[in-house]
Amino acid sequence: MDLVQWFVAPLQHEFMLKAILVSALVGIVCSALSCYTILKGWALMGDAVSHAVMPGVVIAYVLNIPLAVGAFVFGVGSVMAIGFIKAKTRVKEDTVIGLVFTGFFALGLVLVSKVRSSIDLTHILFGNVLGISDADIVQTVIISGITLVTLAILRKDLILFCFDSTHARSIGLNITFLYYVLLSLLSLTAVAGLQTVGIILVVAMLVTPGATAFLLSDRFDQMMLIAMVTGVFSSVIGTYISYHIDGSTGGCIVVLQTLLFVMAMIFAPKHGLLVRARTSQALNKTVV
Amino acid sequence: MDGISIQIENVTVAYHGKVALHSASLNLKAGTICGLVGMNGAGKSTLFKAMMGFVKPVSGSILINGLPIRRVQKSSLVAYVPQSEDVDWNFPVSVYDVVMMGRYGYMNLLRMPRSLDRRIVRESLERVDLWQLRDRQIGELSGGQKKRAFFARALAQQGTVLLLDEPFAGVDIKTEKLMIDLLIELRQAGQTILISTHDLASITTFCDQVVLINRSILAYGDTSEVFTEENLSRTFGGFVGELPLAKRRLTQGSMSPDQEQP
Ligand SMILES: Nc1ncnc2c1ncn2[C@@H]1O[C@H](COP(=O)(O)OP(=O)(O)OP(=O)(O)O)[C@@H](O)[C@H]1O
Ligand SMILES: [Mg+2]
Numbered sequence: 001m002d003l004v005q006w007f008v009a010p011l012q013h014e015f016m017l018k019a020i021l022v023s024a025l026v027g028i029v030c031s032a033l034s035c036y037t038i039l040k041g042w043a044l045m046g047d048a049v050s051h052a053v054m055p056g057v058v059i060a061y062v063l064n065i066p067l068a069v070g071a072f073v074f075g076v077g078s079v080m081a082i083g084f085i086k087a088k089t090r091v092k093e094d095t096v097i098g099l100v101f102t103g104f105f106a107l108g109l110v111l112v113s114k115v116r117s118s119i120d121l122t123h124i125l126f127g128n129v130l131g132i133s134d135a136d137i138v139q140t141v142i143i144s145g146i147t148l149v150t151l152a153i154l155r156k157d158l159i160l161f162c163f164d165s166t167h168a169r170s171i172g173l174n175i176t177f178l179y180y181v182l183l184s185l186l187s188l189t190a191v192a193g194l195q196t197v198g199i200i201l202v203v204a205m206l207v208t209p210g211a212t213a214f215l216l217s218d219r220f221d222q223m224m225l226i227a228m229v230t231g232v233f234s235s236v237i238g239t240y241i242s243y244h245i246d247g248s249t250g251g252c253i254v255v256l257q258t259l260l261f262v263m264a265m266i267f268a269p270k271h272g273l274l275v276r277a278r279t280s281q282a283l284n285k286t287v288v
Numbered sequence: 289m290d291g292i293s294i295q296i297e298n299v300t301v302a303y304h305g306k307v308a309l310h311s312a313s314l315n316l317k318a319g320t321i322c323g324l325v326g327m328n329g330a331g332k333s334t335l336f337k338a339m340m341g342f343v344k345p346v347s348g349s350i351l352i353n354g355l356p357i358r359r360v361q362k363s364s365l366v367a368y369v370p371q372s373e374d375v376d377w378n379f380p381v382s383v384y385d386v387v388m389m390g391r392y393g394y395m396n397l398l399r400m401p402r403s404l405d406r407r408i409v410r411e412s413l414e415r416v417d418l419w420q421l422r423d424r425q426i427g428e429l430s431g432g433q434k435k436r437a438f439f440a441r442a443l444a445q446q447g448t449v450l451l452l453d454e455p456f457a458g459v460d461i462k463t464e465k466l467m468i469d470l471l472i473e474l475r476q477a478g479q480t481i482l483i484s485t486h487d488l489a490s491i492t493t494f495c496d497q498v499v500l501i502n503r504s505i506l507a508y509g510d511t512s513e514v515f516t517e518e519n520l521s522r523t524f525g526g527f528v529g530e531l532p533l534a535k536r537r538l539t540q541g542s543m544s545p546d547q548e549q550p
Contacts (some may be wrong), residue, residue, distance in 0.1 A: 039379060156399035161387055164375045169444070170340055170368045171393040172361035218425040220380045 010243045019129045022096065022140055023196045023235040026205070029144045031141065031231025033189050034150055034210030035224050036182060040162045044094060044208045045079065048101035049183075050190040050202035052078030054108025057194070061119050068139050068191045075187025076180075078104050106197075127250040136195055139281065145194045147185050158182060159220055192235035196235065197250030205231070208257040215264040215271045229261050291481035292354075293318035293449060294339070301338050305470030308334045310504040311348065314484065316497065318353075318448075321475050323495035326483040327524050330502045332484040333371050336453050336484035339482075346524070352449055360449075364393030367442035371453040371484075373434070377427035383437050384422040387412055412443040415470055432459040437459050439467060441473075450474065452483040456490075468494045491515060502518070 010016040037046050053071035059071030078100055085096045112121050120128070132140075151158070160168045161178040168175050186206070193202040213226035238253030245252075266273050294316040301309040309331040316322050324332050332344070337343045339350055341357040360366050367390070391405040400411075413419040416436040421429065429437060432545045439455060450471075456464045464487070471481055472494055484498075485491065491498060491511065498515045499508040500523040507514050507522075 039376065041376075153398065156392065159381070160392065162376075163379045163381060164373070164389070166342070166368075166370060166374055167389060167441075169342065170361060170366065170389075171364050173392075214380065218380050219382070220385075223380050244536070 001239040004203060010240060015062050015130055016243060018132060018137060019234055020239050021119055022132055022137055022144060023129050023239045024232050025144050026192050026196045027231040027235030029147050030189050030205035031209035031227040032224060033147065034206050034225050036158055036162055037206050038210040038214060044097050046186055046206040047203040048097045049075045049078060049186050051101040052104035053187065053190055054199060055111055057124055058108055058115065060134040062115055068143055068188065069199050072187050074104060075190060076184060079183050117238060123128045123196050124232055125200055126248060127196050129249050131197040132195060140192050140195055147189055150181065150185060154181060168260055198255055201250045201254045204254040208261055212261045212264045215268045234260060236286050291317050294482065295351040297349050299338055299350060300346045301334050301343055302346050312505045312507055314499060316479050316510055317477060317481060319478045320493055320496040321471055321481045322497040322499060323483060323491045324499045324501060325523060326501035332501060333453055336451050339451060364445055364451045365446040365447045367447040368451040369438050369442045369453060369455060373438055379426065382422065383418060383424050383426055386426050386437055387441045387444050388443040408444050412440040415443060432463055434461060435459055448479055448525065450479055450481045454484050456485055456487055461465045532549055
């Protein structure tokens, strides 16, 4: 059957097998974190961090150390810079975020252009999961492991931190610690996401699955599950599609994610547009 | 503990250099209900925040059960219900989940509830009459029901000290009565309760002690001695003196704006 062939044929290539496994893993990890990102209201922060890791990535290439290390330093560094500037000046937070991440990103661009021979800029910007190296796979697996284990252990503490940090403090939780944990995970997963969809689209991986799931559920655990399912689905199918149409992998993944979001927005059983329209119609009738 | 549960000495709190509370001193006996009374902007919430360590006093010391606040918080002994909850009402948690958060301090690292925790959460929800609504998403409650949910969370925490910042604001008379009855039960169980309120009429019915506050502590002690017309008129700048105390309710809404502190 054609459909079976559509799924099976690409797997004959080793690179496709690797790509699908890696993007599935990245899909799971980013989706899990996306639930916290959107509930904490950190979408812009995610965008900032993922752009700000750029110089770190380039420096890591040059020094021949793991990309994740360089990215992590600059990711966390950018957030600290944002916090510092916000506290010391009268400029509003969103301005500071916009200012800092473009500054870091620009620095990254300059660095890339000076060491061009060894790095392909388009791979950093748009991802290159079809050509992922074994070293990068190992790194993605490690990052995913750290992130998933941390989220599993601190799940409830992080929920409380996002929902009601006053109460978290009043029962003695260390919210500064939780803040930096969440932030570090954001930087780490930005690196993982960068491998598949590239710096520019990473924020979609860190936001969209969570947002879709948020429309579909009022329970955190359910929301997490839905986010992960939609995330993995988009990553895997997106990779297949990009193979068959010979198009951008990151682009295909994110387009799929966005489509799922739009469907949830329209058809969600409780918070969807259709249901809302129907209930307000029913209400209007009873009023008349 | 020598019978003193809350010990505040010479605490001064300032926001951006402006003093909101000036050298407040206060000793409260364990196992009592203490009413905190003062007009808008008098520094009631500020006192609570200082006690919780959320604002750092410029000077002075605060001890709860003889220990600094950080130590007490680690063992979940102080439950605090702020004047208004600063939470995301669309957050995907149920009423039950929220009350369960009061138990986190007693749980292991993974915060897995034991059957004891579940029993206490159920009891707390039943006591505030919200057990039927336990599966609602937290934002789907009315304003007064939300207040009750967070009150239930404080009950579930089973601390020895309970700090309530205007728990009666926006709740109906029946709920207020229910909460007062619960507070009296908690006092019998040995809890120390500090509660700010603008409902002066009910103070004499359940508060053993009263603290009068206006940027500084004006007076504190047994209700019968401190809750006098003269003291109240000092607290409210002469405003209460004209009212028949036991009958009129003084709420935020009934206060004219020029009575408020800047
Ligand atoms: N975060 C803040 N920043 C600056 N000033 C503040 C802040 N919070 C309170 N204040 C000021 O401190 C003073 C005391 O405020 P507080 O909130 O303690 O009053 P309150 O007694 O709780 O009043 P209410 O009855 O209205 O709740 C007020 O003058 C207020 O304007
Ligand atoms: Mg107040």
